[in-house]
Amino acid sequence: xxTQWAVFxxxxxxxxxxxxxxxxxxxxxVSYQDFKERVPVTDYETLKPWIERNMRGEQNLLxxxxxxxxxxxxGTTSDVSKFxxxxxESIEDTHYxxxxxxxxxxxxxxxxxxIFEGKGLILGGSHQVNRFNEHCxxxxxxxxxxxxxxxxxQWYRTxxxxxxxxxxxxxxxxxxxxxxxxxxxxxxxxxxxxxxMLIKRLYEITGKQHxxxxxxxxxxxxxxxxxxxxxxxxxxHLFGDRTIRYxxxxxxxxxxxxxxxxxxxxxxxxxxxxxxxxxxxxQSEWNNEFPETxxxxxxxxxxxxxxxxxxxxGLWRYKVGDTIRFTSLSPFKVEVSGRIKHFINAFGEEVIVxxxxxxxxxxxxxxxxTVTDYTAAPVYLTLDERGCHEWIIEFEQEPEHMDRFTQxxxxxxxxxxxxxxxxxxxxxxxxxxxxxxxxxxxxxNWLKSKGKLGGQHKVPRLSNSRNYxxxxxxxxxxxxx
Numbered sequence: 353x354x355t356q357w358a359v360f361x362x363x364x365x366x367x368x369x370x371x372x373x374x375x376x377x378x379x380x381x382v383s384y385q386d387f388k389e390r391v392p393v394t395d396y397e398t399l400k401p402w403i404e405r406n407m408r409g410e411q412n413l414l415x416x417x418x419x420x421x422x423x424x425x426x427g428t429t430s431d432v433s434k435f436x437x438x439x440x441e442s443i444e445d446t447h448y449x450x451x452x453x454x455x456x457x458x459x460x461x462x463x464x465x466x467i468f469e470g471k472g473l474i475l476g477g478s479h480q481v482n483r484f485n486e487h488c489x490x491x492x493x494x495x496x497x498x499x500x501x502x503x504x505x506q507w508y509r510t511x512x513x514x515x516x517x518x519x520x521x522x523x524x525x526x527x528x529x530x531x532x533x534x535x536x537x538x539x540x541x542x543x544x545x546x547x548x549m550l551i552k553r554l555y556e557i558t559g560k561q562h563x564x565x566x567x568x569x570x571x572x573x574x575x576x577x578x579x580x581x582x583x584x585x586x587x588x589h590l591f592g593d594r595t596i597r598y599x600x601x602x603x604x605x606x607x608x609x610x611x612x613x614x615x616x617x618x619x620x621x622x623x624x625x626x627x628x629x630x631x632x633x634x635q636s637e638w639n640n641e642f643p644e645t646x647x648x649x650x651x652x653x654x655x656x657x658x659x660x661x662x663x664x665x666g667l668w669r670y671k672v673g674d675t676i677r678f679t680s681l682s683p684f685k686v687e688v689s690g691r692i693k694h695f696i697n698a699f700g701e702e703v704i705v706x707x708x709x710x711x712x713x714x715x716x717x718x719x720x721x722t723v724t725d726y727t728a729a730p731v732y733l734t735l736d737e738r739g740c741h742e743w744i745i746e747f748e749q750e751p752e753h754m755d756r757f758t759q760x761x762x763x764x765x766x767x768x769x770x771x772x773x774x775x776x777x778x779x780x781x782x783x784x785x786x787x788x789x790x791x792x793x794x795x796x797n798w799l800k801s802k803g804k805l806g807g808q809h810k811v812p813r814l815s816n817s818r819n820y821x822x823x824x825x826x827x828x829x830x831x832x833x
Contacts, residue, residue, distance in 0.1 A: 414666025450608025
């Protein structure tokens, strides 16, 4: 907390002469209590008018230093994008510092590492000139960070920026595969789905069946953006080498929050000295207009919290939208358990992504199946029919018996979620899940049809409405017609 108080005081002092700081009289804030009582908990819609003014060229609004870059983020397939302001401080002292700390930690753990004897392959996004102001640009987070890297850092990464920043993901995957196949790649960073596509394409191009035959010195895969639980088995099969290490990060447009610092226990080490002040909203307060927040010294392990941040990019008491759970308080380690808006609670079952990821992983383990992606939504009660959860699953390797897979999936959900178990008791409110297997490539083609390939666009795992479910079901029927 001493570190966090130092960050808090620095943020308040630096922003005191901004328009936001003057509106909330930051100069007179002398305690966290002042801050909490004076500044409301915000979200993107709250800050959007300020950010749009920033994008038109106005400065000193939310943060004193000039904002020249914006990270474009949607998080899901929503048609509405968010543009997160990226100050020089947030780029250097938060994102780059997080990456440097991660690599420093890795090298201290594995002193025989050869990671810097080759190059890091970064599967990033794209960027373009901001239409509001020719002096400002926006792009996916990875694109913004790659564009601003120092010459030395550029030397250690691949592919060339002209390829890395392409916005056509089908062409990009092809170009990355062909341009890196003869590089000495020692580490890969990227979202699991696109990394899997790249490795498969490399196998097709080379005729190889083992990643060591292409990149003999590959030792590390850095992943984030989505839970890796359902992907671990497919990656083990894809790489065919258990000696390659997987390292999880919690790195969003809003900041580099945490990275895995222990191979044997769950959780990622929270980054406390990188320009971000953290607050946490307990689950019981999520729907309150003025939620009570907790600080680090007040949290407990096991409970679900919504993450709230104030940053050196000008985000103030900002709800990121993620839900987290602390796995350790000494040091502070977290797991990302889902999104505030991504859950199913149609019958009081309160199912979150963490529950479904674990259930899917166990069902795969016990049936030999592997899953590429999935989405689930409720089938609501009618006068004649009881409700259930409906699933669309794209398998890399289908189970031999879908009925057994569904049975295990249901059993595991009951084991990890007592509310779901209670609603499933004797089929009182919920009957057994309804599971549909769709052809390989369905989710990819659906994202493509919406212009949402690559970057940070992800299939929404859970939804409390049927909008995504009905749309994807109809899309799958059209594709197979």
